[in-house]
Amino acid sequence: MPTIDELRSASETTRLILKMRTVLIFAAVVRPGQPAPPMIEALTDESGQFLPLPLAYQRGAIGHIDKGAGIEFPREVSQQEAESHNSGSPTRKDTDNDVKSVTFTAQETRRSVLELALGIDLSNVLRGENGEVVIDHPDLPDDLQVRLLVIGYDPKYRVAAGKFFPNFSPKDFPTLAWKRDEVLSYAIAGDALPDDQLGTAVRDFPIAGPGAVEFRHLFGFAAAPVPWAADTDFVMTDRVTLAGGQVLEATEGGTSDAVEPAAPEVGATVEDGTVTWVRVS
Numbered sequence: 001m002p003t004i005d006e007l008r009s010a011s012e013t014t015r016l017i018l019k020m021r022t023v024l025i026f027a028a029v030v031r032p033g034q035p036a037p038p039m040i041e042a043l044t045d046e047s048g049q050f051l052p053l054p055l056a057y058q059r060g061a062i063g064h065i066d067k068g069a070g071i072e073f074p075r076e077v078s079q080q081e082a083e084s085h086n087s088g089s090p091t092r093k094d095t096d097n098d099v100k101s102v103t104f105t106a107q108e109t110r111r112s113v114l115e116l117a118l119g120i121d122l123s124n125v126l127r128g129e130n131g132e133v134v135i136d137h138p139d140l141p142d143d144l145q146v147r148l149l150v151i152g153y154d155p156k157y158r159v160a161a162g163k164f165f166p167n168f169s170p171k172d173f174p175t176l177a178w179k180r181d182e183v184l185s186y187a188i189a190g191d192a193l194p195d196d197q198l199g200t201a202v203r204d205f206p207i208a209g210p211g212a213v214e215f216r217h218l219f220g221f222a223a224a225p226v227p228w229a230a231d232t233d234f235v236m237t238d239r240v241t242l243a244g245g246q247v248l249e250a251t252e253g254g255t256s257d258a259v260e261p262a263a264p265e266v267g268a269t270v271e272d273g274t275v276t277w278v279r280v281s
Helices: 004-011 055-059 111-118 209-214
Strands: 022-030 075-082 092-106 145-154 159-171 184-191 203-208 240-241 248-251 267-273 275-279
Touching: 022 055, 022 111, 055 145, 092 111, 092 159, 111 184, 145 184, 159 209
Parallel strands: none
Antiparallel strands: 022 145, 075 092, 092 184, 145 159, 159 184, 159 203, 240 248, 248 275, 267 275
């Protein structure tokens, strides 16, 4: 029988306690009559290294944000409850709304920030020879559609996380204040609306980067199955497909045997060299 310390050792790891010490934000505006910025399909390559960002996102870098405020992703879910006689608790709940938002305070004065803060498409605004920029405000803000990419990074464990909002709509345009002892800042807020092309309002990348490769066996997500191979190293949560089509998942990492193991019953385990497999299908 395991001791409490053994149970704790098997169920905890400090490597999964992450801090997003670096946060980067990129805003690519979908402009009428121009090719739309590409969707973000992945953050990293097979080795966990970051992929180059498309040019539209590079040009839409937000730059420094307020350290104390960071970036937040509020979520407001509303539900209706039905109450019934003979029951002290609601007998039915229906979710009516799920509003996902993004808020942060930008500290750099640049076009990408001003577009979000003012709600104006500034793509046709050019600087003068003296560097001066002139913006004439319309009566109403433009209905901007922004593809917003947020990347966070924990340098200690080299784990990244990302959020991609294909249809970010700025709202609650900030009251700008010029104060002698404070940096000029822009409080940005907006809602994440569903995107017809992507079919979602938010695409999450909660685990990425070199640490995601190194510690892939710790996060609890199984890998897509690959054909079983002899004398091959496997880690916990790796999956393989046997010749008969059965799928096994490693519960203990190790090196496979020279001969493919016989498939056990679903839910049962089998030893394969120093690997322990459980059949999942």
